[in-house]
Amino acid sequence: MAALATGSVLIVTEADDLHGDALATTLRNQHGLSPIRLDMRDFPRENGTFRLASDGTTRSLSHVMGLDDVNAVWWRRPQPCLVPGSSERTEDHYRQAECDGFLQGTLWSIPALWVNDPGADRTATRKIVQLETAYRAGCAIPETLITNDVDEARSFIASRPGPVIYKRTGTGRGAFTETRIVTAADLHRLPTIRHSPTTFQDYVAAEYDLRVVWVDGIEWAVRIDSQSGVGWVDSRLDTSVGFTPDRLPASVSKSLSTLMGALGLTFGVIDLRVGLDGEYYFLEVNPQGQFAYLEIKTGLPIFHSLANLLVLGDGTVLDR
Known part of the structure; x- marks a missing residue:
């Protein structure tokens, strides 16, 4: 050695x-x-x-x-x-x-x-910036409302044709918070958003979820069979389901490339949900996201790719 x-x-x-x-x-x-x-x-x-x-x-x-x-x-x-x-x-x-x-x-x-560049990293962690940039990049986005206005939230939930999920808007350290579907009991708790702006979004009935580790234009995509386990709303809740390497359609890859370029990110962990309608819905990108378990589950050489980027300036893995 x-x-x-x-x-x-x-x-x-x-x-x-x-x-x-x-x-x-x-x-x-x-x-x-x-x-x-x-x-x-x-x-x-x-x-x-x-x-x-x-x-x-x-x-x-x-x-x-x-x-x-x-x-x-x-x-x-x-x-x-x-x-x-x-x-x-x-x-x-x-x-x-x-x-x-x-x-x-x-x-x-x-x-x-x-x-990533620290300035770009900080800006890209703002969920609203992500969503707006992804929309302009051509990504499919579930209809979304982010607000601390109780009346706006109640009106949005009532106007949607199907279930609505809610999740946190910030990215600070703290206890894990899962994405949940709004229930009747949650409607009584809406006044709590006054001091905690919350993200409301159309629930996407899914075929499966995807987590994509982006290494300077190289996509390490993993299919997560989330609908077969307890994580059918939030795929982060169940790592016991199937995880398999996957590839993205060219149109989706193009939109993600545009998104990451516009955000100024070299690296990120992107969550997508493939709906029953076949559409690839963008959920979020985390510049500091977790991915080690994806390599463990699938054998994809993600760390090797990242190491190559840092040492050689190119994340390509020739012996993949």
Whole structure:
């Protein structure tokens, strides 16, 4: 085995992230490369410095070696800095902003291949931006209302010819929240959306679901036989059903390519639902989505593809 290289790939994610572990292993096995791992919550417990001088720029974090040698970054799951609290809320906000501004600026200034660009990543996580961009890209979208107006929500639900689902609009960390069909009991709870804008959408009766891992134009599509298990509304709820590699129709691939280009994303995990009418409905794209289980279930070399992108600038896997 070739000697391990260091410092060319940076993985920014939680220390216990299994996806970060899997990519690090793949980089070692496929490219003889030992990546840098960074959990942003370690700052400011650890020291950091950015210096600009006549002979160039240097960046350093006391617990991370080789930042100035980084050629590619997987912006996997960044976190706010973990700043100790004080007795003054105003001071807490100030210190949090200063720490986040320093660490983000230090990292974002690295002239590397970013997967994904942090600005594009942040914008693309906004569900409304996704839906509008997907619509303009030619994707089929279930009719949707996102609102905190109780009367608007009640009117939308009453006007639809079939069932309506509801789901969260934000993407913050927290307990898993499933997509559910609106029931009579839910109608009595509609006033709670006043302080929590909610997504309402036509329920799509499905043949099956698809999860597509997009690696710079390469589609790793997996068919999920969701309708045979408990996840017939939300396919994330059941991993015991069948998972098989699949291919997308050319028209769907073209729309997804347009979507990802417009969002500025190199990488993303896309959820589609194939309706009983044969239409491929776009549900969402998660720039930081989960996909390790798809590789485990199907054997698709998704991590190999991502590693190739970060090291070679091309996610093609020649021996697939």
